[in-house]
Amino acid sequence: MKLSELKTGERGVIVKVMGHGGFRKRIVEMGFIKGKVVDVLLNAPLQDPVKYKILGYEVSLRRSEADMIEVISVEEAAEIEKNRPKISEPLEKESDSLSDTQLRDAAMKKRRTINVALVGNPNCGKTSLFNFASGAHERVGNYSGVTVDAKTGHASFEGYDFNIVDLPGTYSLSAYSPEELYVRKEIIEHTPDVVINVIDASNIERNLYLTTQLIDMHLRMVCALNMFDETEKRGDNVDYAKLGELFGVPMIPTTFTTGRGVELLFHIIINMYEGLDFLDDKGNLDPEVAEGIRQWHEQYRKSEKEDAEHEEDFASGVKPKHNVFRHIHINHGPYVEEGIEAIQAVLKQENDLRHRYSTRYLAIKLLEKDKETEHLIVSSTSRAEEIFSVRDKAVADVQNYTHEDCETVIMDAKYGFIHGALQEAGYQTGNKKDTYQLTHLIDQIITNRYVGFPIFILMIWIMFEATFSLGQYPMGWIESGVEWIGTTIAGTMPSGPLKDMLIDGVIGGVGSVIVFLPQILILYFFISFMEDSGYMARAAFIMDKLMHKMGLHGKSFIPLIMGFGCNVPAVMATRTIESRRSRLITMMILPLMSCSARFPIYIMIIGTMFAQHIAPV
Structure with a gap:
């Protein structure tokens, strides 16, 4: 609950301070530190501001400020204490109230839930991290816009619970596309405790533009340099520690497909979450907070494979080691x-x-x-x-x-800052191995002006030929199975309405639908294959000009093909189209793409309305 929800005479314990960095810092400096007991003393005649007592002194906050402070009430703490197998202090026999120690323990338990948002460019590996950390199995595609809404997962690490939100891929936080607007609203309206900015290390300069915009928002953030193994194979050189120092954000090399760097990433997130708000102007940590972090670190030290030094080490005492995070202002001129x-x-x-x-x-x-x-x-x-x-x-x-217009000047300044930071960090692209050599070779063939369209037509023909030709065999088996079940029941059950309902209603109705299941599954197999292999994006590329002649975007091809499988995910996939006009046109056309589930409906309507026109085959 929020501090503003406590009534006069009630007490609670601070769990966390929300809002952006500057506000959090000021509130913490006033004494609103995690685990501290706060009492509501007095409401002003107009119910705003409110006087509180914390750390032995009285302070007034406006309700809008108190609304940004999460607390745990006595009732919530009592509920948590009941569910614990052991409590630090037994309840007093003469009273049902909890001691300050019990309140603090309950608040600390609730605080150990960290809300994390994954933000990054399309195809940078956010969903791979989401799947690896949470154990989920979200779709990982090879074209932009796979994540068309926020996915939520949960993970546990070193005594903390993580609520992980996988946001759609976006190149910036401008309001040009639904993804950009959605990501921005999610970050602003549901400010996460920590943002993981996932960066494709093999295209680092382009990806860092989004990082500069996140820096402007003054958020607790850590950057995951994903696909770092590809940069090593290519021979790229970058001092990521220096780069993190220049951006004021920890940079952690990761490879989410293998799990490299993930444990270190979450370990650093815990350090930042618990320590950053409690640093003074000299960079010293509050002694009580430092001791709490040290005890946590000692508890989980044995579970670490290596006890190596790392950035944002708040467990080393009052003076943190390798503290990189700081709020910088990018100079725009x-x-x-x-x-x-x-x-x-x-x-x-x-x-x-x-x-x-x-x-x-x-x-x-x-x-x-x-x-x-x-x-x-x-x-x-x-x-x-x-x-x-x-x-x-x-x-x-x-x-x-x-x-120049302001937008251009600001954009140029950000890219200038990125270029200068990469130069200072010694960034150089290697030439040991072209990690995209095979991809470029395939692209030259399937997007060729002469053979690209024949290959495209061949792929579409194979997809539908397999769907309707190969699908006939399992369809026949299912049809025979349904017929056998109906015949068996007809021979064993006595005549009556129940028998008619089972044979003609349940078995006949369900059987007429599931007979098309093989076609649907085969079609989805081919669509998934084209997505995961990357051919879907290449097909959209070669179809772009043709689509434009019909008033559509090249990306419209992807939802139109998906429409043959099911119109619902196809309509959702139109969110990848930047133009609102093209997006609406695509959605209006999609119902004309007949998915396999409609075939039994077509057959029923034709058999009912045009039975007299049936011709012998």
Whole structure:
């Protein structure tokens, strides 16, 4: 529950402080530290602000601020204590109340649940990490947009429970496509405790653009340099420790298909989650927090394969080792920075915005004239006109001095920062082995202007020929089996309505549907094969121009082919199409793609409506 939900006279224990980094830091510095008991002393006459007592002194918070602090109430703590086999202190016989120690133990148990969001470019390996960590079996495809909504899984590691959310792949946090908008809303409205930014290490420069946008949001973040084995085979060189230092984010080499680096990744997440908010200006950790982290580390030290040094080591005492994480401001140039500061000055006067969002991130999005951010400002504050006026002046100044629009200037500055950081980290692409040699060779054949379309037609012909020709054999077996069951029941049961219902209704009805199951399964097998092999993306590439002539996007080919299997996932797959117009047209056409499940319906309608026109075969 939230601290704002406690009533006067009630008490609770701090579990965690939510919101963005700047707000969390200020609240923690006021004494709202995990595990501390807080009492509600007094509500103002208008119910806002509220006076609390914590660490022996009294402090007032607005309800909007208290709403960002998660606590555990006495009732919740008592419920947790009942479910524990042993408790640290027995309940007093004369009272059902819990001691402060028991309240703290219950709060610490609840705190050991970490909400993690996986964010990254399409095809960078987010779903592979999700499957490896949670034991789930989500679909891993070879084209963008496989994850079309958020998938949630759970994992346990070193005494902590992780709620892992696999977000759709996105190249940026701009509101150009449904994926980008969905990811941004998920991060802002359901701020995770830690963000794992999954980066394709073999295409690191392109992937780091999204990292710079996440840095603007002031989130606790760790970067997983996935597919690191491919960069090693290719002979790439990069000082990832130096790169992490420049970005202010830990960079962990990983290979999710084999599990390399995953344990270290989650170990560092726990260190960051428990320690980052409790560092003072000199980089020293709160002694009580440091002792708690040390005890946790000692408890699980034996389970580690190696006790090697790593980044974000908060278990080494009051002074953490290798502390890389820090909030940096990417310099977008003097004119853009002046505009950001001017907009921030107005935004910081709005408490609701200041507590829930990074004002720097909002200022950057306003300079980019992001429609969703403008809508947020209008709906969240009464000073929208003043904010937009300051923004418009800043945009005009940038335009006058740079002769470029703000969005272009900001984008160029981010890529300039990325390029400079990679140079300083000694990034070089190797040439030991072309890890994409086979892929490039196959691409030259299947996307060739002369043989590409014949191969495409051949693939589609094989898919449907196998579906309807090979499918006839199991269909005949199923039909014979259903007929045998019906005949057996007809010969053993006495005549009556129950017999008619079983034979004509249940067996006849179900049998007429499941007879088409082999065709559906064969069709799905071929669709899955084309997805996993990467041919689906290549087919969309060669079909793009033809699709455009019909008013569709090249990506429309993927949901249209999927429509032969089932229209429901096909409609969901249209979210990968950036253009809203093309997306709607594709969805309108999809019902015309007949999936196998419709065949029995067609047969029933034809047999009912056109029985008199049946011709002998």
